[in-house]
Amino acid sequence: MRRAASRIAIAMTIAALHVAAPAIAADYPQPLPEEPVPAVAVLPEKYPESWVFVHDLHFNSLPDGRVAVVDVAAENRNVKGQIPAAQFGNVLPATTRPEILVGETFFSRLTRGERTDVITIWDAKTLSPKGEIVLPGGKRGLFVTLKNSLQFTNNEKWALVFNFTPGSSVTVVDLDARKVLSDIDLPGCSLVYPTGPRGFTSLCADGTMTSIALDAAGRAGPTVTSKVFNDIDKDALFMSPAMVGRTAWFASFTGNIRGIDFSGAAARDLGMFEIAKPAGGDPEWRPGGWQVITADKAGLLYVLMNPHGKEGSHKDGGTEAWVIDPVKKALVRRIALKNHSVSIEATQQASPLLVASKPDGSLDVYDAATGAFQRTIVGVVHDPMTMTAAR
Structure with a gap:
């Protein structure tokens, strides 16, 4: 009788499982359809203005630096994609053709051996390499990457590469012919700011700036050195400006804004004005x-402003973004950031977004007009030092 009872119990259990199976299956996600392998997406030739190039130096593994292409407006x-930028690489998206330039360095044994510096030219649609110089x-x-270590001049036909050994110089590269045109010594000066139709300016350690026009062969032509305008000892400039047309707006360590016009053959200093500093700083508001x-x-x-500004705080990041009208020389509004941030970039839409990168590698996105927080984008990069909005 015990055996009969056991057989009846087992039969009832099996029957119950058959009845419950459809209900259990309905509670779980159904399998996704099979995807073809390989499956490769193609990006648009001209990127939407909500897309941003986020440069990840990847400090934990510098040979594995990369640039992520991110749509900061998407939910x-x-x-959208990623390209390598090895060993303190530099990224420079073109606007006249669907290409992305990356200046990078390789060693024959990964971290040692013979060194090779290159400009790699990437296809913007496929994110595949199409050339190397x-x-x-x-x-x-x-x-640590600065945008003005790799720049275009001559209507994006040439690239300017800043060199540092620690002797400073600039290499002029013909992108169409895929060849180096010249090397120009820059004693005591740093970085490159495209100037005039065919030339560049460099900021110098004595507080001046030197503008060099290039001839049709890419060699150094007339050179103009400005008067001293940058008081490096008392109020140095951050060397990465915001560009409005051909005017560069630089922030200083203590909270001043200086304009420089790069449209002519020689750079022209437009003067400096102070950002109004409301109360509440501890000890004071400064860019950081x-x-x-x-x-x-x-x-x-x-x-990007830091309420704990003081001598030496210029790399500490900030908690607010202050919106400045450089024509009126006025503070328009203040955007309180949800998190402490290290870099900011505005998209080039008619209704722009403001992207703030955090030390953990994630990105916070805000409505630039209202300051309203939109979203956090996680898992993009490790060390987002610089960002470049698509144009």
């Missing part, structure tokens, strides 16, 4: 971070 699937001398500047100033399409400036 999900924000990351070898830079001679092993002297491309290797330091890595990429501390950016501009939207309408020409408004956004400055």
